[in-house]
Amino acid sequence: MEFTSTTGEQQYAACVRAADDLLVGLDFDGTLAPIVEDPEQAHIHPDAPEVLVDLAEQVGAVAVVTGRPARQALALGGLEEVGNAVGDHGRELFVLGQYGNERWTSTDRRVISPAPPRGLATFTSTLPRLLHRAEAGDAWIEEKGLAVAVHTRRLDDADAAYERLLPLLTDAAKSHDLDVEPGRSVIEVRAHGMHKGAAVRRLVEELGARAVVFGGDDLGDIEAFREVERLRADGMPGLLVCSDSEEESALAELADVVVSGPDGVLALLRELASDIASARA
Incomplete structure (x- = not known):
């Protein structure tokens, strides 16, 4: 793993140490699922379910934070089945759809959604x-x-x-x-007013998380990156992961580590889970 920020390695190590209270937040498209011409065919990477379950066994919570409707992400990602497996480890999977306006958890197993905005x-x-x-x-x-x-x-x-x-x-x-x-x-x-940064902040407060990893690939993830930066300014460890692409480079400039698409994201998550397990051994 090559870090692209001056504090990336330090932040990663701190997240490993805080694993029991670590929240891992992940975008869907471009991060867990490859970008395709037809968004309705953007299925999750075939290795992602196994990686998410293994990761959930090692950390406090895993959340998929996406601009997609929650039900769509659940279907394209097979995330209900992932949630079942995560529950077997005594952990919880969160799916926050439409930038945090919708919520599904592997415990509650129903999508909670507000009314459409006026206008x-x-x-x-x-x-x-x-x-x-x-x-x-x-x-x-x-x-x-x-x-x-x-x-x-x-x-x-x-x-x-x-x-x-x-x-x-x-x-x-x-x-x-x-x-x-x-x-x-x-x-x-x-x-107006809801974005991925607000969704991450609410989840950190709800879970009492003491460290955060967030991975994304597009402009819609910038607010989540900014929120992690604010948490770090308050002393909380946080790692920012950019799933890089030729189409968008804004996140790469903010990230602690830049990886190549969903393959790179999953490789990093495997390494994170392995390093946490080794630290506990």
Whole structure:
């Protein structure tokens, strides 16, 4: 493992020492599942379930924190089955969907979700007109219940369409008191005020965690990285892991360790679980 920050090795060692109270938070797309053209086919890496179960045996809790609806992440990741196995070790798996607006746990086993934000339905009804204005009429609109995402990946010139759409959708979202979350060839519009950083903070407080590892790959993970930085400033050990890609480099500049996609993430998690087990031996 090669650390890319000056304190990465120190933070990693501190997380190993605090394993019993360590929260490991992980994004889904690009971190546990490869990025694909059709998001509905973004199945979890085949090795991920076994790695997550082995990791859960060694740490306080594991959480998947994703912009996807929780039910979608559960299905694409086989995470209910993972939760069953995690429960056998006396641990708990959390799935926080839609940036923390939805919650599922392997103990409760039901998705808890608020009502859709005001203004979202009206905003969604304007999308066809906005796509037409941006010459991106064939962009895919994904309605998530609590959010709506516009995907440009399938378009002939995805980057150009994205650049035309982003200011239009941002202005329209603001007029409906909604937030815009740019990502890899996707622009998501959702409720104001909830993001992955807030989700991580709430979970740390709920669990009484004394250390945090967070792994992500895209702009939607920046708030989670910032929250871990704030926790570290208060003295809590925290490790930031970037699942790197050619499409997005912002997280790499903030990370303590940069790995190559889901394969690299899983290799790091295996090493973390092994080092914790060795430290206990």
